[in-house]
Amino acid sequence: MATTFDRRRIQAPEDSYPPIVENLAASSSKQTDPGAVFTADLKTGLVTQANGSAYIEASGVKIACSAFGPRPKPPPYSPQGSLNVEVKFAPFASKARRAPLRDTEPVNHSVLLTQLLLPSLRLHLLPKLSIDVHLLVLEGDSDAAVLSAGLTACSAAIADAGIPMSGLTVGSSVASIDHSLLLNPTASDISSSQAAVTVGAMPALGKVTSFHFVGEADLDDACKMVELGVTGAKTTHAVLAQALVEGSTA
Template structure:
């Protein structure tokens, strides 16, 4: 006796198997020292936000939402207040998390409030963009930026991957602010480089692969307003800073500025494409 399984949806009798090619594993292409990684950009994904941006660079995925200017009830202020909150998704490991414990100092995996890593990122972004937004245009208002780190590259156990993440968070925030329509003096873009002190070579946008040496390197992330004579609005240096002279610092800043201008050019091309 044949019993028909009525819960199963059977395909047509003449169905053919799909011809799916085998997945090819290819080694990543090598970049030159002055080349940045390819990125994916998208704006306007968050419907209830005034502006938003989404960015992917290899394993790093960031989403930024801007809310405001929103009216403040109560006392009058002659310029808008500005705040930034960077948070990782709960299951995402944070760069150098073993060194920067959460605020409670507990070994628990449960995170309460902002961790020290999140505070450092929030503080950098808030300080850098505070100089670019024309807050006087929005009295008795607040502008709030919320950064969600969906995925992060934690290859490096030191602060170096944290600096790289800070660089891309800064750039994604800039794109979200442009999407919000909030008036700014200039679009802030950032660059990050790594200097190998033994070879005196600088690598732009390092990805901290297995061939990367951290022991004798200095990493720097720097944010600029390029249209306003390359004004520096924030920088962060980490690594072996012994014998770090003025000439070396100048070299780091110049290369960071070079990367920031390349990112600005990519952003300009993307923004032009959104209005055409």
């Protein structure tokens, strides 16, 4: 009798040592205490069939990502490469079970992740070629968490595949609750916030690739939210860089 094997199931690393960092929001008197430390676990090279892959676990989110390419794309000819991002949610990814093939959220997530990731890629070096990135969200308690962790996973998978990049792109999220800013908010924080932003940044170059803002906030608070997101991205950048080093030496 043949044994069954689920190719869609990506198991977490057996040995993981998530970094523990100080709360970056504690230095500001206008920022609330997230309540604990921020932890994340990132592993590359788990999907052997892909050119590059990554698996990330953070607070309330688990995402597996695979990158394929560069590979030839069909006509018409284009002077630079193209990026295709596909996001899928497992039926058990959220508390409310999702109906397969009827979930419209991944389309929006795909577009947003493409916008956040594109500025970091050197597509002008890849004419007539395409990069295909597939994300499977195993757990996601909020859109902001999925976007920020998904962006980091995409960057890790693309770097693992050896695709040219200007710099490693990582994501972070910030919520505004009664004019107080919260870094890496939970789903309950997002639901009670007046505004939330997901920031894509390349900390090594001191650049922001893009950001996705939801809600209402005055200009000063909005700028502070983006600044705090960039500060938080520096910690995630260190985690991503370390994961790539460990993956290359494994």
